[in-house]
Amino acid sequence: MAETSFLHPDRLFPISSTQRDICRDLYNGVKDFPIISPHGHTDPRWFAGNANFSNPTELFIIPDHYVLRMLYSQGVSMEDLGLKPKDGGDYETDPRKVWKTFARYYYLFAGTPSRIWWDHVLSEVFGIKTPLSETSADAIYDVIDAALASDAFKPRALLDKFNIALIATTEGALDDLSHHRAMVGSGYEDRVITTFRPDDVIDASKPEFAVNLKKLGELTDCNTQDWSGYLDALRIRRQYFREAGRATATDHGHPTAQTADLSAVECQTLLSLCLSGEATEADCELFRAQMLTEMAGMSVEDGMVMQIHPGSYRNHNTKLYERFGADKGADIPTAIHYTEALQPLLAKHGNDPRLKVILFTLDESNYARELATLAGHYPCLKLGPPWWFHDSPNGMMRFRDQVTETAGFYNTAGFNDDTRAFLSIPARHDVARRMDCVYLSQLVCEHKITLDEAKRILVDLTYNLARDAYNLNLPRKSVQGQSAQGQSAQEKSA
Amino acid sequence: MAETSFLHPDRLFPISSTQRDICRDLYNGVKDFPIISPHGHTDPRWFAGNANFSNPTELFIIPDHYVLRMLYSQGVSMEDLGLKPKDGGDYETDPRKVWKTFARYYYLFAGTPSRIWWDHVLSEVFGIKTPLSETSADAIYDVIDAALASDAFKPRALLDKFNIALIATTEGALDDLSHHRAMVGSGYEDRVITTFRPDDVIDASKPEFAVNLKKLGELTDCNTQDWSGYLDALRIRRQYFREAGRATATDHGHPTAQTADLSAVECQTLLSLCLSGEATEADCELFRAQMLTEMAGMSVEDGMVMQIHPGSYRNHNTKLYERFGADKGADIPTAIHYTEALQPLLAKHGNDPRLKVILFTLDESNYARELATLAGHYPCLKLGPPWWFHDSPNGMMRFRDQVTETAGFYNTAGFNDDTRAFLSIPARHDVARRMDCVYLSQLVCEHKITLDEAKRILVDLTYNLARDAYNLNLPRKSVQGQSAQGQSAQEKSA
Amino acid sequence: MAETSFLHPDRLFPISSTQRDICRDLYNGVKDFPIISPHGHTDPRWFAGNANFSNPTELFIIPDHYVLRMLYSQGVSMEDLGLKPKDGGDYETDPRKVWKTFARYYYLFAGTPSRIWWDHVLSEVFGIKTPLSETSADAIYDVIDAALASDAFKPRALLDKFNIALIATTEGALDDLSHHRAMVGSGYEDRVITTFRPDDVIDASKPEFAVNLKKLGELTDCNTQDWSGYLDALRIRRQYFREAGRATATDHGHPTAQTADLSAVECQTLLSLCLSGEATEADCELFRAQMLTEMAGMSVEDGMVMQIHPGSYRNHNTKLYERFGADKGADIPTAIHYTEALQPLLAKHGNDPRLKVILFTLDESNYARELATLAGHYPCLKLGPPWWFHDSPNGMMRFRDQVTETAGFYNTAGFNDDTRAFLSIPARHDVARRMDCVYLSQLVCEHKITLDEAKRILVDLTYNLARDAYNLNLPRKSVQGQSAQGQSAQEKSA
The missing domain is CATH 1.10.2020.10 (uronate isomerase, domain 2, chain A)
Structure with a gap:
């Protein structure tokens, strides 16, 4: 076997030596930063049991x-x-x-x-x-x-080896969070937190929806057939996720980004229809739409950050799904929209300084057209990093290329690895850091920003933006000897 | 304070020194050209009053x-x-x-x-x-x-300092053009012209539509409740804009690019419905669609160039709009289409050599798919420059990248700054000129065109294409010692 | 006249000398490879008559x-x-x-x-x-x-001069293939093959549809008013195209990629409606949709490769069409979708190892979102090269940029020239080879792949992928001294 790594130290860096030198300089400033992994799908059992x-x-x-x-x-x-x-x-x-x-x-x-x-x-x-x-x-x-x-x-040794300051797992609304609870006292409980993912009790197109609402009622002592009882039950579970799993965020994986703002009477009628098993796909879509707005309202109340991951046609290969189940690589993106879809939610809560919504997309045609323009205006909106198929070097360049000129850097939310592949987390963050350096070094070479500015922005992209976007209890980072930037107006004045 | 400018002379230029040298050479040929600003939103009061x-x-x-x-x-x-x-x-x-x-x-x-x-x-x-x-x-x-x-x-001194050969403002169809009239005799009246923007008397979804049509009738002595009277009123206002404001163009800011070709009877019914206040949003969309086709027909008659700026969801943030009004940064683009939407208009007037329509978009997914292919075929169509959020270095590169291979350079209409920020006009044209040089120098380096060709094309992009597209009464420019290209067939034979 | 070619030997190559050297090295390895032209529109009369x-x-x-x-x-x-x-x-x-x-x-x-x-x-x-x-x-x-x-x-001399190993023409389902039959014994019959293009007997929106089905019935002795008779007639014509024209593939130029999976009773009703002349455009769309699924089913049976070329609004300029006919440059792309549209076909046949479907698009917004993700999962799907307006240097770079990270290289189908411009075929393949070298040399410079890998991939992109995708009876190519890659699992195990 060879003696040295087969990885080139300049991998992913630009071809121009002028730009590459700047890129390396930038990269050296952040390559050893702790990793913040605020959204992903690792198994909490690993960190609780440490087998x-x-x-x-x-x-x-x-x-x-x-x-x-x-x-x-x-x-x-x-x-x-x-x-x-x-x-x-x-x-x-x-x-x-x-x-x-x-x-x-x-x-x-x-x-x-x-x-x-x-x-x-x-x-x-x-x-x-x-x-x-x-x-x-x-x-x-x-x-x-x-x-x-x-x-x-072992899992906890790897958390240390990988220098992961914080990792968030994702659990369904009915989860008992036993693994997160088991971590209390281990010294890892603040590094491994959960995320509240209520799709199973919100998406009425799922066959088990009525059963799930029954369970939700039992867990919370609420009448989930009643609209206000159902909302109360969700509030109680959100609180449980914050307390038992240190959750700071929710996550919503809907087929579209559609939102709605119906009256309470309409909501009760719709809920009853969904529970009856007679709801059409359009009814289910309207119910999901209303529930995104409700979740935003609860985020205003309780401060949880709302993530929206829309636009995947799940289990597209029906035969494969029947034989092997979900998450086998057969989820396929569809074209979706945000401007009109999010308007009801934003009309209701979009100017509230207490709300944070992080938007993701699998449909890159929205980057410049809808996402950058929305996030570049609404104070509640941030853009999540390139997601899933677009979590890739060229995908990241397309994101920066199409988003930055309208939304800047400070309406983005840093990097997410969004993975269940625990051992690849350092690799994924390394790719993101390298590509941020590529993008910033290009701005420097084109005299759009100075090298000092690039260094400050890079620290924010690597660390502070994720910390701030997800309300994480971690110290901020700054470039040595320079004042920090990138705090939002609310935080500065706070 | 420092002694020299903090602007780098090579800003926005490419990183490769080979390409940068060519880019600089190209740029030096056009950087001091007069500015043509054929579409924008500066206030004519500035140039009339000169305060x-x-x-x-x-x-x-x-x-x-x-x-x-x-x-x-x-x-x-x-x-x-x-x-x-x-x-x-x-x-x-x-x-x-x-x-x-x-x-x-x-x-x-x-x-x-x-x-x-x-x-x-x-x-x-x-x-x-x-x-x-x-x-x-x-x-x-x-x-x-x-x-x-x-x-x-002072405004007129800045017009001179900025070397602005012509600037077009934009006024609504009911405007009295008093500032443009006041400029007559000042020596500036041919440098500051207006543009006919009839949205207020065409878009029946606006609450003041019926009131506006009443005013339109009073101004023109026409019965605007009658379909033919309404059209006559518009013809009279177009003539007024040409005479009192030297307008050469109209502008249309519809939510979509939809056009229609209804019978006169259907039109009268639709107009009456719109005036009744009972029209649905679909009715209003159909009325706007019909009116784009009518406007094209009038352009055939009177030679005014038609600009279509579709696809903005205006005043998306309803609370902000209620408290602060329009144009506060809360207009958000939506996905729209052109191929099917423009077909009725093009079927009626698309082959008429008297018609010129300049198309803009906020939805870049149309650049290669619909806009370049339409403009690369129909003699009446030209593509306006990257607009609004896309009036940016990367936005311009995406435009050229996705448009040029199908539509070439000569189906585009030069640069528009489209701004109310008067003092930024030189900056915006400078960015456009630099990015054209970046694109052309790349074609030269890839041996797709010669340096001499690039120089000729650059003169056209910087100056002649805008002049020609907007029928402006200005001399053409040519590269010294070389014959001009870029005249359309009509003009060459004229 | 000048003595030397006005073509630069490095045309289309990158500006960086480091990358250009690698690019040239790669290009020299494949520039003289035989041309495979598996889809196009040259006239078989040329090769039969050789005038x-x-x-x-x-x-x-x-x-x-x-x-x-x-x-x-x-x-x-x-x-x-x-x-x-x-x-x-x-x-x-x-x-x-x-x-x-x-x-x-x-x-x-x-x-x-x-x-x-x-x-x-x-x-x-x-x-x-x-x-x-x-x-x-x-x-x-x-x-x-x-x-x-x-x-x-002469046409055959040019086939030799151009080093065309195989060229496929395209004929309608009712064609007698007389030119292909006439070539038998000439030594060119295996180099010039046909493709089965049944749009005329599938698209009920064409005025001549009923007449065409009558002809189809006469040619095949089938009752084409009967659903199963109609399908049998198509099977017979497919067989005829394989035998008389050595066809290995079918081609389908529908307005969209919609597919359907109706019952036989529904199909008979729909066929009867289409033949009655009373079908709406929605009926015709459903019929085309069903027929794509039927064609896939027949491909499973007879092994013909299915090509889908959707998304062109044919004869958009109605006046021009009336005066000069089709194919005059007035076909305009529209936005279309694949994920939902193809689901019925893929649910039925998508996992069958006998099926191959090659997808094309004029709507690049699908590259990363739908096409790469579909082809990167379904074993039957391959992506055709950038098509028509996107068969261009930048179009090819956008394709590779947006497709490769999700689908890799081995879910693509090599290059098609898709042209009736016979003399431009070497030029078009040369552009494709150069751009593949540009893309691969960039991956090498960014240390994503090694130079040896790039050389192997390039051989596949230039030759083997087209050969394999279209089931062509040609020898495979390999980089000298290196083992071949890029065979699909089926072929390796075969």
Whole structure:
């Protein structure tokens, strides 16, 4: 095996040496900053129980929808990737064989962010000196498998190794937060917090909606068939998430960004219809729309930051969904809109200084047209980073290119990794930091901003904007010897 | 204070020295060209009365929707920016205090075109040598305030200083054009012309529509409740704008680009419905659609160039609109379409050599898909420059990138500043010229065109295309010693 | 005349010398590869009859919709371009005069791909040393005219000269394929194949639909008024196209990508309605939608590759269409969608390993949002290259930029020229190869992939992906001394 890393220190940096020198200078200022991961899908059980991870395939391949989708697109079956079909059919149970299938097709990821993340994990987390290929697959499997069994690779040790200041998991509204509660007293409880994700008790198109509302009623002692009882139940669960899971934010994964502002009477009628099982898809859409506005209203009351992640057609491949379930790489974006969709919510709460809403998109045609223009006006709105398929070097450049000229940097919310792939978190933040340096170094070279300004903005993009956007109890960072910028007017005056 | 300008002479230019040298060479050929400003919103009163401007805040901040929206988005209140609320509440009346608030938040504009424009105005118009900051705010206020009181900064002196060959203002169809009439004999009347903007008498969704049509009838001695009388009234006002305001163009700011081609009977029914106050939003949309086609028909008759600026959701922030009125930075773009929307108009008039229609968009997804393909075919269509939020360096590059390969350069209409911020006009044209040089120098470096071709095209982009598109009575420009190109077939044969 | 070509050897290559060196190295590895042209619109009569082409204007200008649209957009009449109006009016019949009109306006193409293709044809195919202009027009006409009369410029000689390994023409479902049949025994029959394009017997919005179905019934001895008879007739014609024209693919040019999955009873009702002449546009859309799903089902049966080219508003300029017919540059793209539209087809056949569907778009907003995400998951889907207006250097860069990070390289289908302009085929493939080198050299410079990987991927992009996507009976290519990659799982295991 080779002696040095196969990662180039200048990876992702620009080709021009003038710009690259500035880019490196900027990067060196933030590359070792603590990681803030304010939105994601890691499993709280890991950090509560702190048990070793099982094996490379269980940890890395089976839950990685980017990997599943790419190999499936090239004719590799889910069974060969180790996924157990619900119909009881055969599937590969030898994790090493699955790993070797993955290695054989690793060339497919050329030009994709998965390749960058994987290479980073192999090289920087496991110290592997040879790129992954069919030839090296076995030896690499052994290295990772051994490492995962060691104390140094237990979840909490990795939190420390990765320098993660804070990570937020995401739980459904009915979750008991037992893992978050179990962490109290461990010293990790303030570093691992939850997020309130109430889709299951808001989206009436889900078959289990009525059952979920029954459970919600039982958990909260509220009559969830009654509109005001239902809202009270949600308030109680939000409070529970703040107290038992230190949640500072909610998250909403609706098919669209539609909002509504109906009367209480209309709301009761709609709720009853949804509970009856007779609601059409249009009724469900209207109910979700109303509930986004209600959630914004509760955020005004309780200070929780609202995240909206709209526009994914979930489980598009119906046969695959039936056999293997959700999150297998078959969620596909659709075209959506924000300007008209968000107007009812914004008309009601958009000027309230207590509200923060972070908007995400899978439809980049909204970046310049609707998202930058909305966030560049409404005080409650911030733009989340490029999401999911767009969490990639070119995706990040398109975001900055199309957003910055209208919304600036200070209406954005820093980086989210939004991942369940815990070991890739440093890789993902490293990509984001590098691409911010690429963008800022270009502004410097084009004489749009000075190098000093770039350094200050970079500190904010890397750290302060995420901290501020999510109301996190963490110290702010500043460029040494320079005054901080980037505080919002409210905070400055506070 | 420093001795030299804080503007870099190579600002916005490319990083590659090979390309930058070509870019500079191109830029030097056009940087001192006279400015043609064929569409904008400066106040004709300035040029008629030629009074001094009041103070920096009144001139620069209160009317600048880019500034208002950015500071509002970060929690600064409209009151603190000196805007008087309609409900009689308090607001900041000291212009210097407003100026200092602006300076304190000036860092928010990093990466936005406002920053480029402001820096240009401060440095090039007022000769200020230090960038704006909280520290320098007071001194800079004093410099500007003193300058504005001098003869050299009276509106007509600035027209001369800025080398503005022609500027078009925009007035509603009911305007008496008193300021344009007052300029006759001043020597400025051919440099300051008006534009006919009939939205108020065409858009039946406006509450004052019926009242406006009554006024229109009184002004023209026509029965505007009658379809043909209404059209005649519009013809008379168009003629008045040409005669009293030297207008060469009309402008139409509809929510969409929808057009229609109804029978006269249907039109009368629709007009009556609109006047009754019973029209739905769909009725109003159909009426606007029909009226775009009527306006095109009148342009065929009278030779006025038709501008269509669609796709803005006006006054999206309803509470802000109620308290502070329109144009405060709360107009938000929506997704719109052109191919199907314009078909009725184009089917009727699209091949008429007497018609010119200049299309604008806030929805960049149309650049390559619909606008370049339409303008690259129909003889009547030209594409206006990147508009509003897209009037920015990256916005211009996206426009050229997505438009040029299909529509070429000669189906575009040169640059518009479209601004009410009079003192920023040189800055805006300078940005456009620089970005045209960036784009052309790239084509030269990629061996797509020769340097000589680039020079000829640049002269057309900077000057001739605007002159030709708007039928302006100005001499054409050519590259010294080379024959001019870029005349349309009609003009060459004329 | 000058001695050397006016084409720069580094045209389209990047400005950075570091990147350009890598780009040149890559390009040299594939520039002389045989051309695979798996989708296009050349006339099979040329290759069957092998007669000389008539004159430069007949061959180059009259059939080139890019040329017609650009000159028409600038006020040149179709008549002056040699097109005969259906109303019997005058038109220019002297091909040399038309050529000179074209030359006079050649400057309009600066910055467009037409300019690149034309320059390539003039320089590389005809050996002309001077760029086209009004001055050089006559001499260049003479050179081309003389060449076209020579044996070296007969269609089959050009196939050899251009090193075209395979070219597919496109014929309607009712075509007798007489030219393809006539080629049997010539040695060219496996190099010139047809494609089955059944729009005329599927799109019920065409006035001749009922007549076409009658003809289809006569050709196949099927009752095409009966749903199953109609499907059988299509099966028979598909078989005929495979046998008589060596077709490996079908092609579908629908207004949208909508698909449906109706019951047989519903299908019979809809077919009867469409044949009655009473069908609305919505009925016709549903019928087309159902037929895409039927065509996919037949592809599963017979192995033909399905191409979908949606989203063009055909004959948008109705007056021009009435006077001059179709394909005169007046087809305009519209916004369309794929995620929801394709779901019925994909739910039925999307996981079948026997199916291949190649998707194209004129609406680039789908690249990252819908197309890359769909093709990056479904095993049946591949993405065709940038199409029509986007078959251009910048169009190709936008495609790679927006597609690669999600779909990788191996869910794309190589290059199509999709042209009726036979002599421009080498130019178009050269542009595609150059732009692939530009993209790959950038990935190398950014340390995303190694140079060796880039070389292997480039061979696949240039040759193997088209071969594999279209099931062509041609040998695979590999980088010397390196193992091939890019075979799909099915093929590897086959």
